[in-house]
Amino acid sequence: MAKLVMTEEETMLADMARVFLDGAMPVSKLREMRDTGQTHDAVLWKEMADMGWTGVLVPESAGGSDMGFAAANVIAGEMGKTLAVSPFLSSAVIAATALRQVSDERTHAALASIASGDLTYALAVDEGIKFDPDNAQMEAKADGNGFRLTGKKQFVVDGTMADRLLVLARTDDGLTLFDIPSDRTGISREASNMIDARDAARITFEDVEATGDDVLGAVHSAMDVLQPALHAGQAALAAEMTGLSAGAFGMTVEYLKERKQFGVEIGRFQALQHRAAHLWCEIEVTSSAILHAGRKMDEDIANSELAVSLAKARATQTAILAVQEGVQMHGGVGMTDAFDMGFYMKRARVGAEWLGDYSYHAEKIAAQRGF
Structure with a gap:
C-alpha cells in the first residue's frame, strides 16, 4: 500500500516550486492581471518550460521531464497556494495525457512543442450547464474522407489564448476527439467573463472542416x-x-x-x-x-x-x-x-x-x- 506522505523527491519539487511561485506569481500578480485584463503571462509560461514543468507528463524522447502524475499534482498544488495563472492544467496535464495515448509522429511533435512551451491547448467538451462529456451533442458529420463540425462549446478554459483545441463531437456511431488549430476557418471564440479572472471562452463551430488526420485516436472511440x-x-x-x-x-x-x-x-x-x-x-x-x-x-x-x-x-x-x-x-x-x-x-x-x-x-x- 502506498504511503500517503510525500517522497523526498516530491518534497524537493514542492520546495523548488514554492520558491519560484512566491517570487514570480504571488496573489498580487493575479490582482494586477485582473485589473489590466491580462489572462496569460507568456514570459512566466516559458520560465515554467525552462524548469521542466510544461513537460512533466511528456516523454523524455519528446524533450519532456516525464516526472509522472504525482509530480504534476505536486506542482499544481503549489500553484494553487498563490492562485498562479497559467495553461498548465489544460496543456501540460490534459492535452499531454491525451496525446500520449496515441503514438505517431504528429503527437510526438505536439508533445515536444508543449514541453518547450511553444504550444498551448484547450479542452472543448462542455456544452450544457454541467460537465457531461458522455452526452456531448456537437455534430461531426461525415464529409468524404473527413468531417464537418457544427455546434457550440462553453466553459473552454484557456480557450481564447490556446493554439489548438481538443474537441469532443458526436459522429455516426459514437464520440470522436479532434485535435485542430484554434484559428481554423469556421471557428469563432468569445471570451467569457469568469469570476476568477481566468481565461475561458465560448466557441462556435460553423461547418468546420476536419480531416482524418485531425482525429486523435480512432473514430467513434474518443x-x-x-x-x-x-x-x-x-x-x-x-x-x-x-x-x-x-x-x-x-x-x-x-x-x-x-x-x-x-x-x-x-x-x-x-x-x-x-x-x-x-x-x-x-x-x-x-x-x-x-x-x-x-x-x-x-x-x-x-x-x-x-x-x-x-x-x-x-x-x-x-x-x-x-x-x-x-x-x-x-x-x-x-x-x-x-x-x-x-x-x-x-x-x-x-x-x-x-x-x-x-x-x-x-x-x-x-x-x-x-x-
Whole structure:
C-alpha cells in the first residue's frame, strides 16, 4: 500500500516550486492581471518550460521531464497556494495525457512543442450547464474522407489564448476527439467573463472542416484517449484546489494571530481555535487523497477513476470550507475586494464546477462501490 506522505523527491519539487511561485506569481500578480485584463503571462509560461514543468507528463524522447502524475499534482498544488495563472492544467496535464495515448509522429511533435512551451491547448467538451462529456451533442458529420463540425462549446478554459483545441463531437456511431488549430476557418471564440479572472471562452463551430488526420485516436472511440486525460486533469485540479485551501488557511491563521479584540489576539479564542483545527484536519485528509490519486494514476491510470473522483470531491468540499471560514474569520474585511481572500473564494467556486462538480464525482464513487 502506498504511503500517503510525500517522497523526498516530491518534497524537493514542492520546495523548488514554492520558491519560484512566491517570487514570480504571488496573489498580487493575479490582482494586477485582473485589473489590466491580462489572462496569460507568456514570459512566466516559458520560465515554467525552462524548469521542466510544461513537460512533466511528456516523454523524455519528446524533450519532456516525464516526472509522472504525482509530480504534476505536486506542482499544481503549489500553484494553487498563490492562485498562479497559467495553461498548465489544460496543456501540460490534459492535452499531454491525451496525446500520449496515441503514438505517431504528429503527437510526438505536439508533445515536444508543449514541453518547450511553444504550444498551448484547450479542452472543448462542455456544452450544457454541467460537465457531461458522455452526452456531448456537437455534430461531426461525415464529409468524404473527413468531417464537418457544427455546434457550440462553453466553459473552454484557456480557450481564447490556446493554439489548438481538443474537441469532443458526436459522429455516426459514437464520440470522436479532434485535435485542430484554434484559428481554423469556421471557428469563432468569445471570451467569457469568469469570476476568477481566468481565461475561458465560448466557441462556435460553423461547418468546420476536419480531416482524418485531425482525429486523435480512432473514430467513434474518443473516450479511449479522452478518459485518461480527464482523470489527469481532475486529479491536478483537485491538487490545485487543495493548495488553494492551504493558501487560504495560512492567510487566515496569520490574521488570527494579528487581529485583536478587547486587547487579545482573536486566535486565543477557543471557538476560533476549534474551527481552525477542524479546517487543518480536513486539508490534511484531502492532501492524502490527492497523493493517493497521483500514485494510483502512475501505477494504473485505467483503473484510477475511484481515486480521482474521491480526490476531486474532497478537494471541492475542502476548498469551499476553507474560503468560507477564511471570509468569516476575517470579519468585514474578508468581504472586500481590497483583501485577497476574495480571489481564493472565486477560484474555489470555478474549480468546483470545472471537470465535474461534487455531485458528479460523488455519483462516480457510488457507482464504483456498487450503489
